[in-house]
Each structure stands twice: as C-alpha cells, then as structure tokens.
Amino acid sequence: MDEAVELWTYLARDPLLWLTVTLLAYVTAERLSDLAGRHPLANPVLIAVILLSALLLVTRTPYPTYFEGAQFVHFMLGPATVALALPLFDNLTRVRRTLLPMAAALLAGSLTAILSAVGLAWIFGVRGETLLSIAPKSATAPVALGVSEAIGGQPSLTAVLVILTGITGAVMATPMLNALGIRDWRARGFAVGVAAHGIGTAHAFRVNSTAGAFAGIGMGLNAVLTAVLAPLIVALL
Template sequence: MNYQNQLALVWTYLGRTPLLWLTATVVCYVVAQAVYEKLNKRPLANPVLLSVLAVILLLRVTHTEYAAYMQGGQFIHFLLGPAIVALAVPLNRQLPKLRSMFWPLACGLVAGGLGAITTTVLLARALGASAQSIASIAPRSATAGIAIRISEKIGGIPSLTAVLVVMTGITGAVIAVPVLRLLRVRRPEIVGLAMGLAGHGIATARALQISEEAGAFAGLGMSLNGVLTACALPVLYPMLMP
C-alpha cells in the first residue's frame, strides 16, 4: 500500500471521530479571535464570520459531509442553551435600569420586531420571491431554534431559514456598531437592545465585547424578540401575503 493510500485511510478514520471536528471548530474560532484582536477588532474581521468561512473551507477541501462534522459539532451546539441562560447574570445586574426604561424598551421591541417581519416579507414579495422562500426568510430575526420552528409552521424550508438566521446574525454583528455610531447612538443599553433585536445571538456576543451593560440589553432584546416573533409572525404572515 503506497503512502497516499495510507494517508487517505488515516484521514477516513479520523474524519469519523467526533473529537476531530470538535477540535477543528474550536481551533478555527480561537485563530479567528486572534486575527480579530490583531486587526483592532475591525467589523469585517468578526471571529464568527471568519471561523464559519474557515470551517466551510475545511469541509469542502476534505470532502466531509455535514452529518459527519456535526458528530463533533453537536457538543458545541449543545452549549448554546447554557450560554443563553448565562445571559441572565448580566441582565440581573441591570434590573434597576430595566425597570426605569420599561416603556421605551417595550416600544422599541414592538417597533423593531414587527418592523423586521413586515419589511422582510414586503421586500421579498417586491423582489418576486416564491411563497416558500418568503416563509423561510420571514423569521430570520429570531434566534435559530425559534426561527426554524416558525418556518416549519408557515410553510418555509427550515434548512434555508437556519442559513439566513446565521447570515442575519453575522451581518448584525459586523455592521451594527458602525451604523449606530454613524447615527450617533452611544448609550450602551440602546446599542445592546438594537443589536439583540437585529442580530440575535451572534450580535449579542459582539455586544458583550462592547460592555456588560450592552450585552445584557442585547440578551434581553434577543430573548423577547424571539417570543414576539413566535407569537406575531403566524398571525401577521397571512395578512402580508396575497
């Protein structure tokens, strides 16, 4: 057996082990985070964006199926739940401010959440998207678990919805801070809430890098927008579609 065949057999064996892809995912993110820090935290060097691109490239080069990758990736996927629950810690520290800003936050949540649904559906219709595509796009501003369930309920494609949710989150994490700075929005609670509403978990992680206060309000926006979208979209969607 020649060297190339031996190498192929070794890779085939390693490619089936969950630890390989778990390690690869962590290494990609650690390297992406280092690049992000090295480039002075430039928005386009967002570590989630870079690590996603790196993992995709790695899977393409090695001809690895997604199912094989997820044998290791599922361990990180499981940690999403505890990570979201952990947002309660900074949120609890901001309770006095939350109480004092209840009505502005509530109005912002309703305007942002319902506005995202309405503009997404109407813009997709104007561009000539199919009903199934629109149903897949509509819940993109909710966090992945909620968005996928809504997509199934209104006739969308869950796998397409999952991709769009990730793209929305990365876009929010990359452009939110520059756009808000351009609009002269500086208050961390407003910045955080806007990022949580627009970019859910990925943008919330970016908000935590700004400050604990921004991260707390981003977590609040992400959570409440998920609930609002789950309740409102099934009702609004038939009204917005012909």
C-alpha cells in the same frame, strides 16, 4: 503514504478531530480579529465559518460528519442562553428604569424586522414558500424554525436565513450605529438583540457588557414576540 491515508480515514470519522478543529478555527479567528483591531468586518464567527467551510470543502468532509464533532460546541448554546440570567440580574436597576423604552424598541424592531424582510424580498421578486421563510429571520433559531413551519415556510431555508441575519447584524451594527452617533449602550445592545438574536448578542458582549446584557433581553423578548406576530402578519398579507 498508505499509513497517512489510514490515519486520516480514522481521524476524519472521529468526533475529536472536528471538535478540535472547530476550537482551533475559533482561536485563529479571534486572533485575526484582534490583529484587525476588532474591525467589525473581522467578526470571529464569520472568519471561523469561512476557515472551516474551506477546510470541509478541501477535505471533502460532509457536514453531518463535521457536526458529529462540532455538536459538543453547538450543545452549549442552551446552557449559555440560561446563563444570560446573570447579566439580566446584574443590570436589574437599569432594566427596571427602561421597561417602557424596551417595550417600544421591541415592538418597533420586531415589526420592522418581519415587515421589511417580507416586503423587500417581495419587491426583489421572491414569492410563495420562500417568501414566508424569511418572515421570522430575526428570531433565535428554534423559534424561527417553528414559526416558519407554522406559517407554511421552509424551515431548512429559514435556518440558513437566521444565521446569515445574525452575522449580518453583528457585522453592520457597530459601524452603522457609530455613523448615526448613537452612544447609549442600552439602546444599541437591545436593538441588536432584537434584530440579530444570539449572534448579535455575542457581538454586543464583545463590544460592551451593558450592550451585551440588553442584547440578551432583546433576543429573549423577540423570540416570544416573533412567535406571536409573524403568524398574525402573514395571515393579514
């Protein structure tokens, strides 16, 4: 028994354990998602997060300890973002043909995301610093955190809201757009990238490669536009 405790104490501190567990949780989540016929609610990010959070809770592992292992996965977000240049390049003809529709969708999606987030939160009684923190929630995390800080929000709260927005968008996009009868993968992907950044883009790639390419463009452009719009809108309010 003592030996088991000793082994656990050693492993629990080693990055290897939590890196491995993160990958296993994701493989399990993908498997479950496939078993559920890729039902939108069976989103692999959502399932893996629930599995890992439960595990951290049960083993009383603090998040920083977990992140020491998981950071190697987290780090790959940067190179993966750069890799979005490939689907953009592959869809060049399509992208050229849809510059104006994309500009319109970017403006509409970005404005709606910021204004409705702040508006709805205000209606629900949120005020002050917390209200400002939700404004950039649809932008990719590094931009959203910077914007939040600049407009007087709480970056740590914004970080949580950004991730939840991504998961929400990934879960609701497919059933909602199917119900609306939207079948254009360019429009679907782009709107999801604008509204739900990288997690929405990851979902779009799982559904359709054209949707994924357009989602990546939407995410990148909204990162830039939110950085410009959110401070302006907050100044006007």
